[in-house]
């Protein structure tokens with residue numbers, strides 16, 4: 001590439017998202033010697049619970065860990081009957097993130113993949129219905145992803161679960177700040193996972209957590225995140241009497257991992273969750289600019305109707321773009337690459353086509369059964385929508401897309 005053709009503006013998929021006050025908060029935390037999980041994590045958990053309208057929020061070191069902890073808590077609760085048993089089937093969308101799928105498999109449940117709605121990328125409940133009727137596995141749970149900032153209708157999910165007697169858990173790692181039917185995304189579920197990885201709506205560098213309204217589940221999640229011990233539980237004192245010959249500070253009541261967050265992560269989260277509304281406004285503005293620029297071209301922003309009809313339901317993590325043909329999708333990707341606009345597949349594309357899955361599940365899943373997931377993988381891609389993009393970057397992104405879509 002000669003000097004002339006090197007683009008002056010670049011549009012990455014994500015930016016750091018940190019502001020001066022976030023960095024100051026981290027430095028103050030380090031200077032206070034607060035390193036491992038403590039008061040700041042508790043404060044962030046309270047802020048998150050209030051923001052989401054949840055009874056409890058349990059912070060962890062990533063969204064992936066949050067998914068793992070949810071599955072563990074359903075299989076081996078410290079109180080009451082397990083909600084899931086090994087071998088039970090869990091409905092999962094064919095376009096997914098790997099660590100929504102892996103905990104299900106790793107902890108002995110059966111993934112049952114379901115095609116997605118090609119317009120919304122959400123799990124398609126008609127296909128889910130079909131899977132329930134035709135699967136040889138006893139399906140006991142559904143684990144939908146709220147994709148790219150778009151909340152799934154909680155009442156539709158709850159009705160579906162009531163009809164089929166399913167446990168509802170939600171992966172909301174991409175959809176902080178989206179609301180539908182009066183609830184934050186995922187809050188109609190027994191448990192909902194969140195991620196604060198650096199490309200997300202708020203960032204704690206790495207980080208995540210689980211929201212739930214179920215105190216017993218929240219207590220188990222607190223044990224699971226910290227080696228299985230009882231210390232951080234609301235019912236810690238009751239456990240002390242159970243086993244007199246065990247030191248109460250080293251009393252382990254559940255299976256566990258070490259998936260705790262650090263104080264500096266919480267310090268980053270506290271400031272950002274207070275500013276999140278302005279971030280989401282900016283993201284909606286970027287989505288509007290792109291949707292407008294693409295009118296009349298061979299490209300379109302998926303779900304852009306929410307900008308007009310249901311703004312709150314979409315917090316726009318990244319922008320999913322659909323090309324009217326496979327050829328246009330390919331030429332657009334090349335043109336954007338040359339223009340310095342980063343792109344990527346929609347999540348992982350059709351996850352059932354990943355070699356890791358076929359290697360581990362042997363030939364149980366045929367990727368070609370997921371026609372819509374394949375269609376989305378071939379026709380669609382994502383560009384960035386970060387709230388820290390400058391006006392110049394937003395205009396450049398919109399123009400680059402418009403030019404590519406016109407060719």
Ligand SMILES: Cc1ncc(COP(=O)(O)O)c(C=O)c1O
Pocket residue numbers: 061062063064065096097099100145171173174194195196197206207208
């Ligand atoms: C849908 C979904 N689930 C889970 C995760 C995992 O989150 P983390 O990167 O915090 O582990 C991601 C990551 O972006 C995701 O998109």
